[in-house]
Amino acid sequence: MTFPPSLLRLRVRTPEHAWPTLWLPVFLVWPLLFLLLVPLALVVLPVAIVLDPRQTARAFELLGALFAVVCGLRGVHIDVVGRRAQVLISFH
Amino acid sequence: MNEERKRILKMLAENKITAQEAEALLDAMSPPPATGATDGGGARSADPKYLRLVVEGDEDKVNVRVPFQLIRAGMRLAALIPATAHGPVNKALKERGIDIDVSKLKPEDFENLVQHLRDLTVDVEGTRGEKVRVFCE
Numbered sequence: 001m002t003f004p005p006s007l008l009r010l011r012v013r014t015p016e017h018a019w020p021t022l023w024l025p026v027f028l029v030w031p032l033l034f035l036l037l038v039p040l041a042l043v044v045l046p047v048a049i050v051l052d053p054r055q056t057a058r059a060f061e062l063l064g065a066l067f068a069v070v071c072g073l074r075g076v077h078i079d080v081v082g083r084r085a086q087v088l089i090s091f092h
Numbered sequence: 093m094n095e096e097r098k099r100i101l102k103m104l105a106e107n108k109i110t111a112q113e114a115e116a117l118l119d120a121m122s123p124p125p126a127t128g129a130t131d132g133g134g135a136r137s138a139d140p141k142y143l144r145l146v147v148e149g150d151e152d153k154v155n156v157r158v159p160f161q162l163i164r165a166g167m168r169l170a171a172l173i174p175a176t177a178h179g180p181v182n183k184a185l186k187e188r189g190i191d192i193d194v195s196k197l198k199p200e201d202f203e204n205l206v207q208h209l210r211d212l213t214v215d216v217e218g219t220r221g222e223k224v225r226v227f228c229e
Binding site: 064065066068069071072076079080 | 141142151152153154155156157158159161162163164165166168169171172
């Protein structure tokens with residue numbers, strides 16, 4: 001079982017500016033998103049089942065795949081150092 | 093506990109053999125640790141977890157690590173693309189130099205590919221000293 005990333009490390013540096021490395025607490029977003037999705041699902045789901053049950057099942061598959069993509073972000077590390085700037089994006 | 097082990101311990105209890113001899117006998121009975129590691133968890137841990145891309149130039153450096161889990165999830169997502177969208181997606185990919193038929197991509201094929209990628213290393217060195225490495229870890 002894997003979980004969505006909990007922290008996002010972001011660093012942007014240019015010759016002019018050296019911003020500090022940001023550790024963004026992404027884990028705070030997930031409960032909020034969950035709280036938003038639950039009431040939305042309660043409204044959308046009955047309507048979708050009545051209108052097209054087959055496509056509703058497909059929508060669930062899509063949601064599962066999207067969740068897997070979000071979980072897969074954990075461990076992504078992109079570090080680019082150029083002449084003009086340095087960018088680091090890392091999910092933990 | 094198997095019979096041989098019981099017999100060795102019984103011989104030790106009856107003072108027929110010393111503790112060192114019993115230890116040597118028990119060691120001789122047990123399989124070597126290296127064999128156990130490669131048969132079980134070792135093989136699993138050898139599976140690559142990340143696809144790495146490292147580019148080193150004069151002043152530019154790129155270091156990218158992509159978890160295979162993300163690629164697998166992307167494949168799962170790609171499998172949900174409606175059949176009607178395959179044509180435009182294939183066309184758009186071909187325009188960018190990627191000649192792949194999306195409808196033929198299957199997660200099982202990708203699993204086989206990942207298994208064979210384990211020992212693959214692409215190492216390219218340019219004329220100006222730039223290096224590109226693609227490997228799994």
